[in-house]
Amino acid sequence: VYADNDPIVLVHAQTLLNSSAEGRTAYIRADVNEPDTILRSPGLIETLDLTKPVALSLNALMHFVTDAQDAHGIVRRLMGALPSGSALALSHCTPDFDPQTWQKVTDIYHRAGTPVRFRDKAAVADFFTGLDLIEPGIVVGHRWRPSAEDGGAAGEDGGAAGEDGGAAGEDGPAPSDADVSLWVGVGIKP
Template sequence: MTSSQAARDIDTSRPHSARMYDYYLGGKDHFEVDKQAAEQVAEVYPAIFVCARENRAFMHRATRVLAREHGIRQWLDIGTGIPTEPNLHQVAQSVVPDARVVYADNDPLVLKYAERLMRSTREGRTAYIEADVNDAGALLNAPELAEVLDLGRPVALSLNALLHFVTDAQDPYGIVRRLLDVLPSGSALAVSHCTPDFDPPTWQKITDIYTSAGTPVQFRSQKDVARFFDGLELLDPGVTVGHRWRPDMAEAGSATPEAPTNAEVSLWTGVGIKP
């Protein structure tokens, strides 16, 4: 499918989770229907904008830590969403210019913007594949993936703000296990996942908004998010609220009143290494 075909296939009659996320981040790649649904969420959870920003910030920090401290040079980012700069490959290549990144998503909307994902350094490589996380075999066997990633060497599997869109009926733990099984020792898993732990009534309302818009969601507890890391060596500080995972010095030095609360962020995050 070409980007022009993708543009024709975009459904603007109902809200879309990726375009709603773009709205939360202050982007421009959304429509009125997405804005209306996003503002419904913001009405019950005004900190959704904080949550979205902290999710991006976690991805940046996790990528830098894996590149600097664990020798990771390859990433597989599934559930890419609408590109927002800096993209994962730009963060990775700012640390290691030869980093290789494959983005995967099954949404024609993302394909429309895929050229943004291909602006690699001369030393590195990037690719975009149209694939569904529910079909791990097809995703891992995509020729575009084999052209960029060497699955005989460590790969960071990046699943940011994806797994709460995979309900238990879709076997999210089995999906993650199948993806990790083909990756060698030294590979990594980075996950961010929205949670109802700090305010269950509000997150039930958010669940209802997404479900009524045609997007089933399942927000999970810390214990349930931690299950994704079974068999891995969790990096400190373990599965923790997004803004508390390896905060940058500037963030760590922020005045306490300005720091977001756990309830505002409502995002469990973690990074694990495959032994």
């Protein structure tokens, strides 16, 4: 089930999301700021069996939900409706590695009328409160489970071997943490 509040995304989704014998898909027009609307949606109820574990994917989304909008409460509400064994996969932009650049990005969004809240690692970790984090925990995106095919082996912190945890590839050095500036993690509901 895919949820978005953008009508243009709805048009594209209707042409791309098709159910098949292998599984069903649904698109619901809803705003993450209204989690109960998502959870009560007929599309969700008809598509997912909420008595069995599901994955909630909130990638590159929660930095568009401010503290005043209760971003952490929204995630708790959504995960609270899911059964034990369900997973939260989340990625979130961060100013931790380049605060000046991310302040400029924040200013651009605010001038355009779009509220954002880029969070540090501790604030991103709060989204996983009460969940069991899967190794390597909350790390910069390019460090989450890098494989030998990606050009490096995982380091002690879950990062790829090499400077800044990146792995050099055929196209040159891997990006730095500041280049990526994205915390990622997966947690399982006990």
